[in-house]
Amino acid sequence: MTESQLSSIPRWKALLAESLTTAGQLADHFGIAADKLAPVIKSFPMRINPYYLSLIREPGDPIWRQAVPDPLELNDAAGMADPLCEEATSPVPGLIHRYPDRVVLLATEQCAMFCRFCMRKRRVGSMTWEDRLDATVDYLTRTPAVREVVLSGGDPFMLDDGVLARLLARLRAIAHVRLLRIHSRMPCTLPQRVTDELVRVLQDAQPLYLNIHFNHPGEITTHVREACRRLADAGIPLGSQTVLLKGVNDDPAVMHRLMETLLAMRVRPYYIHQLDRVCGTAHFRVPVERGLAILQHLRGRISGMGVPHYMIDLPGGGGKVPLIPAYIVEKQPDHWVLRNFEGRTFHYPLR
Numbered sequence: 017m018t019e020s021q022l023s024s025i026p027r028w029k030a031l032l033a034e035s036l037t038t039a040g041q042l043a044d045h046f047g048i049a050a051d052k053l054a055p056v057i058k059s060f061p062m063r064i065n066p067y068y069l070s071l072i073r074e075p076g077d078p079i080w081r082q083a084v085p086d087p088l089e090l091n092d093a094a095g096m097a098d099p100l101c102e103e104a105t106s107p108v109p110g111l112i113h114r115y116p117d118r119v120v121l122l123a124t125e126q127c128a129m130f131c132r133f134c135m136r137k138r139r140v141g142s143m144t145w146e147d148r149l150d151a152t153v154d155y156l157t158r159t160p161a162v163r164e165v166v167l168s169g170g171d172p173f174m175l176d177d178g179v180l181a182r183l184l185a186r187l188r189a190i191a192h193v194r195l196l197r198i199h200s201r202m203p204c205t206l207p208q209r210v211t212d213e214l215v216r217v218l219q220d221a222q223p224l225y226l227n228i229h230f231n232h233p234g235e236i237t238t239h240v241r242e243a244c245r246r247l248a249d250a251g252i253p254l255g256s257q258t259v260l261l262k263g264v265n266d267d268p269a270v271m272h273r274l275m276e277t278l279l280a281m282r283v284r285p286y287y288i289h290q291l292d293r294v295c296g297t298a299h300f301r302v303p304v305e306r307g308l309a310i311l312q313h314l315r316g317r318i319s320g321m322g323v324p325h326y327m328i329d330l331p332g333g334g335g336k337v338p339l340i341p342a343y344i345v346e347k348q349p350d351h352w353v354l355r356n357f358e359g360r361t362f363h364y365p366l367r
Contacts, residue, residue, distance in 0.1 A: 028208040032128060035065045042084065046075065056085040060296055063130045068205045071234060078232045078264040081300075082131055088299040089132065095295035096331075105333055108151040114335055118164035121152060123172040123183065128206035133261055133300045135292045136170075149186070156190050164195040173202040177213045184221040196221055199257065201229040203243045204236075210243035215250045227255040227286055232265055233273045241281055248282040255286035258324065260310070266302045268313035275314060275322040285324035290339075292329055304328070304339065312341040316357030 025033075036042055039057050042064075043050035056062075064083045071079045105114045112120040125136070156162055165187050172180065187193055198218075202209040218224055226247060230236065248254055256278050258265065265271050275285045288311070291301050311326045327336045345361055346353040352364045 026211065028128075028202075028206055028211070031065050031067055031206060031208060035063045035129075036069065037061070037063050039085075045069070046084075048075075052087055053085050056087055056089050060085065060089055060132070061130055063127065065128050065206050067208065067239070068129045071237070073234075076263075077234075078270075079234055081261070081263050082133065082231060083129055085132060086299060089296035092296050092298040095293055095298055097295055108155045109148045111152050111155060113159075113162070114333060116161050118166060119156070119162055120166045120168050121187075122169050123167045123180075124170035124174050126174040127169065127171045128174065128202050128209065131201070133259060133291060133294075133297045135294055149183070153186055153190070156187070156193065160192045162193060164197060165193055166197045166199060168199045171200050171202050172198050173200045173209050173214070177211075177217050180214075181217045181220065184217065184224075188221055194223075196224045197227065198224065199227045199229070203228045203247070204230050204240060207237070207239040207243035210246055212246075215246055215252075218247070218252050219250050222251070225253045225255065227257050228283060229257050229259075230274060230278060230283075231258055231261060233270065233277055236274075236277050236281070244281045244283055254281075254283040256283050256324070257287045257289065258285070259289045259291055260302045260307050261291065261300045262302050264300075266306055266310070268310050271310050272314060272318060275318055275324070279319065279322045285322050288324045288326045290326070290328045293331060308339060308341050311339075312357060315341075 036045060037057075039050040039054040039062075042048065042053060042062070062085050068079070068083060072083070073079070075084075105112055107113050110122045112122070114120075127134075156165070167183075175183065184196060187196060218226070228244070244254060258271075258274065260266060265274065271288070278285055288307065290304060290307060291297060293301075307326055311323070314323045325338045326340070327338055329336050343355050344352060345355050350365065350367050352366065353361055354364050355361050
């Protein structure tokens with residue numbers, strides 16, 4: 017893209033246009049062998065925008081692991097394409113209706129950075145919602161039990177401001193839809209996307225909640241802090257979602273630092289997700305016991321507002337369930353024995 021062309025489009029789009037998407041580009045940038053990565057990228061597309069690329073300090077660091085393809089992605093016999101059975105709970109294309117009162121609308125299948133651990137690796141990089149919106153709105157209009165619509169993807173912020181505004185307006189016009197929620201990683205992976213115009217679009221659609229996906233303290237830069245400040249100052253409630261990843265954040269100190277930093281930015285930790293058993297992600301998996309140990313470390317050492325729920329999304333479409341450390345040691349008719357965050361036990365009287 018020429019310099020004059022770049023100057024005529026928003027900065028976030030200009031950065032996207034300069035993304036690494038091929039094994040050859042990656043090899044040129046890092047001096048690694050393209051032939052080892054080309055088969056991975058053929059199966060699971062790659063996109064690393066220049067901003068997120070700049071956060072990598074060395075090969076194999078936590079940012080690298082999230083963004084750069086790994087041959088191990090093709091060596092995962094246990095993974096499934098759709099472990100959560102999203103396709104089976106999709107009444108119309110691009111809509112997932114698993115819980116009675118809420119749906120997930122896949123607003124796009126594009127992202128500013130294609131995470132190597134993505135729960136929707138099978139779909140990333142393809143169509144958008146525009147060719148299926150009428151069917152989605154028709155279904156929602158005919159289903160009064162739906163009170164909440166969660167925009168996910170891909171990343172909804174990949175839509176142009178005007179397109180996103182029209183989508184939110186159509187959803188807001190459905191009388192029984194009370195709440196809109198957006199799940200986005202772009203304030204983290206491409207914070208230049210958070211422009212004044214985007215903030216106005218979100219303000220016009222309130223009540224609206226925004227959950228941002230952060231995995232490591234190294235992702236939180238001056239740009240990210242400014243993006244979150246703009247959103248919070250506009251009155252948009254911010255939460256965070258984190259995926260537990262081997263070699264990225266499977267360490268109590270790292271997770272502690274991340275959650276403290278998020279709270280300071282007015283982003284309330286919401287979920288830590290156990291990694292879904294998606295094809296191509298086995299090398300990221302962390303034992304559940306490790307996740308529980310991290311959660312136990314956080315509780316008592318950080319404000320309760322900074323302790324997220326540790327969630328497993330059950331294979332087969334069973335939905336999310338929270339996991340908590342074993343605080344109940346023993347149950348007696350007149351008392352329970354409980355363990356605190358330090359491992360000390362206490363008797364709690366029931367009568």
